[in-house]
Amino acid sequence: MLKLIKMTVNGKEVETAVDPRESLLDTLRNRLGLTSVKRGCEVGECGACTVLVDGEAIDSCIYLAVWAEGRTILTVEGLRGPNGELSPIQQAFIEEAAVQCGFCTPGLIMTAVEIVGSGKRYTREELRKQISGHLCRCTGYQNILNAMERIVNETYKAVGQD
DSSP: OOEEEEEEETTEEEEEEEOTTOBHHHIIIIITOOTTSOOOSSSSSSOTTEEEETTEEEEGGGSBGGGGTTOEEEOGGGGOOTTSOOOHHHHHHHHTTOOSSOSSHHHHHHHHHHHHHHTOOOOHHHHHHHTTTOOOSSSOSHHHHHHHHHHHHHHHHHTTOO
């Protein structure tokens, strides 16, 4: 038996019927076509499926779609500017060569969005801990940390806290 849920996804009100056992990952990918949300480990350990729910980074593979009722969901597709331009976080990942195969990138970017949204300044070691739930087999994490450190510091300075 399907259950009708309403949520806001990437700024748009969405209403869809879901199986009560369905993960948010499956709803976003299969019902809404948001393919930036990757299917990785399916047990909440690799971070490839990370999205923001009400501003908090979660593993959508272990988060039931019915729990998203009334909530605000943000995926990488929701980061695009009005003319399709990349967000500053995405641009930092490109400029710091923090992408190779790209499979883990959307989840890492969503975690970076949460980090930047916190308004806090982080040391490199603190950022390393923040991304510890993400697995990347290509970059060796250094360029990912460079990109995150850069965008966090730029954002921190832009809001006049430095």
